[in-house]
Amino acid sequence: MITLDAVDRALIHALHVDGRAPFTKIGDVLGVSTQTVARRYRRLRAEASLRVVGLPDPQRAGQAEWMVRLTATPHTAQDLAHALARRADTAWIKLMSGGTEICVNVQTPATSDHSLLLRDIPRTASITAVSAHQLLHRYFGGPDAWLGRANSLDAAQIAALTPAHQGPGKPLTGEDDALMAALQRDGRASLAELATATGWSAATVARRLADLQAGGTVFFDLEIDPAPLGATTQALLWMAVAPAHLDRVAKKLSAHPELALVAATTGSATLVAHALCPDAAALHHYLTHRLGALDAIRTLETAPVLRTIKAAASR
Template structure:
């Protein structure tokens, strides 16, 4: 596991703000050489699983987003999780709760027949239980993911590195498929590499990418091993909140630096969150002190994350 110093942490924060920021710009803002930034980036990729990925916003892409919870027999759960990871419509696959539960994020076309949900899963004999929960609204997550990686730059540095996009943005079309596939592989792919992947000119790629980013149709997420950043304990939190208080509670949770996602969902638990804490004691304090102070939360299920099998996009 990588040992991070101040330059590493500042670089991670910079890429959190703008995953495609040139190394020259990051170096200028951080006060170090471009060569140092490039060298640190390569080391973090190798030792801390650092990765920038370009992703479509599910709502703007016309996708329905689900969290599917599967319980499998102990000797098959890992194989099943890896099989699900090979699918293009899955992300954030986590092995949980003693290694027999899998939680998988599924994106499907809004008008599809939901093949994974309705056909593929029931045919897998090793699965003993399934529940599917549609995400109705993300209060936090995606392009504003876990703030624990974004606390190392000062206000002036943040302002210098935060991109400003003008215009309403453009919707995705079928012609964008090759561009999205390459950005999911490497969000920092050069314009020349993107041009090769799409068959477009570099100037066309630059214009199209700017149009898609402007309105948030495409955003850049940052994957990184959170342990060197201090978050060694992860858990999914499934909460039941009185409907009249759901919006207020979710907006409050969206300000908590311990959380990487907050979303309203269908099912007995109508609010889900992903917590990242320093250790088990810190998670306990968060549950009892911060969440415990919110009386509108009627029930809370804590599901520890043992391992992330797949992150935001396929590798």
């Protein structure tokens, strides 16, 4: 497993602040050469599966977001997960505890027919149980970074790298499909490469990208193996919290460095969170000492993540 030093971690944090920042700018802010930044970036791509990806923020892009939990017959879960990964409407897919449960994040236009939820999944013979939970509100996650990868830069460095977006932003349209597909493959693709992918001029690409970023409709995220960052144990946490306490509890959880996602959801579990911890003992400590101290959490289900089959970038 790759070992990360202070420069690697600072570069990862810098790319979260601005995934398209030029290496010269990142080098200036970090106090290292452009060549060092480029060399470290290539190493992280090769050894830590690092990718910068451009993604729509579902809450700002007019999309409905769902967490679909599937239970499959033995020996079929992995094949089913890989089949789901090939679909355009699945954002990320995780193989869960026991190897027979799959959790799928589905993002579709709010006005779509939700064919994956209503037609395709029920017709799959190997699936023995399905539950679909709409995410009503993200408290943390998406444009926010898991603190395990965004804790290396000081306030001045963050300010120097933060893009100066102005204006109300623009919604996504069907004309943006080619642009978004290209950004999801490589968020650092050049304007010339994006122009080739869209058939637009480089100037048009630059203007459209600025419009989409200005209001947060599109953001740039990182895919990276969390293990080199100190997180070898992952779990999805499904919590039942009374509506009167939901907002308060969710906001408190959003400040926990162990969590990469906190969202209100439909179903008997009203909150879902994604925990990343150094090991099983650390997860146990988090559950018993941090979450256990919150009396408003009435029930808690912990579903360990065995493997990430698909990450957000490969939609």
